Amino acid sequence: DTGVSQNPRHKITKRGQNVTFRCDPISEHNRLYWYRQTLGQGPEFLTYFQNEAQLEKSRLLSDRFSAERPKGSFSTLEIQRTEQGDSAMYLCASSQNRGGAREKLFFGSGTQLSVL
Amino acid sequence: AQSVTQPDIHITVSEGASLELRCNYSYGATPYLFWYVQSPGQGLQLLLKYFSGDTLVQGIKGFEAEFKRSQSSFNLRKPSVHWSDAAEYFCAVGATRDDKIIFGKGTRLHILP
Numbered sequence: 001d002t003g004v005s006q007n008p009r010h011k012i013t014k015r016g017q018n019v020t021f022r023c024d025p026i027s028e029h030n031r032l033y034w035y036r037q038t039l040g041q042g043p044e045f046l047t048y049f050q051n052e053a054q055l056e057k058s059r060l061l062s063d064r065f066s067a068e069r070p071k072g073s074f075s076t077l078e079i080q081r082t083e084q085g086d087s088a089m090y091l092c093a094s095s096q097n098r099g100g101a102r103e104k105l106f107f108g109s110g111t112q113l114s115v116l
Numbered sequence: 117a118q119s120v121t122q123p124d125i126h127i128t129v130s131e132g133a134s135l136e137l138r139c140n141y142s143y144g145a146t147p148y149l150f151w152y153v154q155s156p157g158q159g160l161q162l163l164l165k166y167f168s169g170d171t172l173v174q175g176i177k178g179f180e181a182e183f184k185r186s187q188s189s190f191n192l193r194k195p196s197v198h199w200s201d202a203a204e205y206f207c208a209v210g211a212t213r214d215d216k217i218i219f220g221k222g223t224r225l226h227i228l229p
Contacts, residue, residue, distance in 0.1 A: 004159075048216060109159050
């Protein structure tokens with residue numbers, strides 16, 4: 001168990017550029033979540049997957065954000081035409097849900113995005 | 117939709133003193149409730165969770181939490197804090213059939229020597 005891995009750890013970009021982040025969950029986990037966290041706030045839900053299916057996307061998420069999990073393993077989060085308000089820590093988490101039970105989320109260390 | 121409120125942004129306690137962090141949730145049915153801790157430079161770590169059964173749940177690092185349906189609360193407690201407990205604590209809620217987990221804004225715990 002190598003934990004949830006996120007790359008890159010830091011990303012600095014200019015406003016208007018596109019960025020893509022990658023998350024590698026714990027290998028046997030079927031659930032994968034993306035959250036965004038700004039300073040002094042809790043993690044804000046963005047979207048989540050069950051295997052390769054995207055189950056829900058937050059209504060707060062603009063069309064500039066898109067996430068994929070093509071083979072039910074790693075996931076990518078892309079932000080197009082970045083804005084300064086997108087600056088945040090982007091967190092990925094995974095879990096193994098068995099039946100109706102809820103298993104705990106394992107979080108990665110996050111990708112810190114700074115939009116200049 | 118479910119939501120969670122943490123009324124205290126900052127809490128300061130002396131080392132060795134007892135601790136209680138407040139959490140109130142909003143959800144129509146019995147929710148899934150969690151407490152996570154985030155230390156500086158560290159990822160979020162689960163302290164404990166409540167799904168059903170005994171309303172007093174024990175977690176790691178000596179923490180416990182009590183689910184009170186009548187008050188819609190899930191407060192976190194520790195009888196004696198250590199300097200290493202200084203961190204940010206997040207209460208989170210998940211609906212029974214919807215696996216989305218919503219986090220509160222957090223309470224930052226400061227420990228006085």
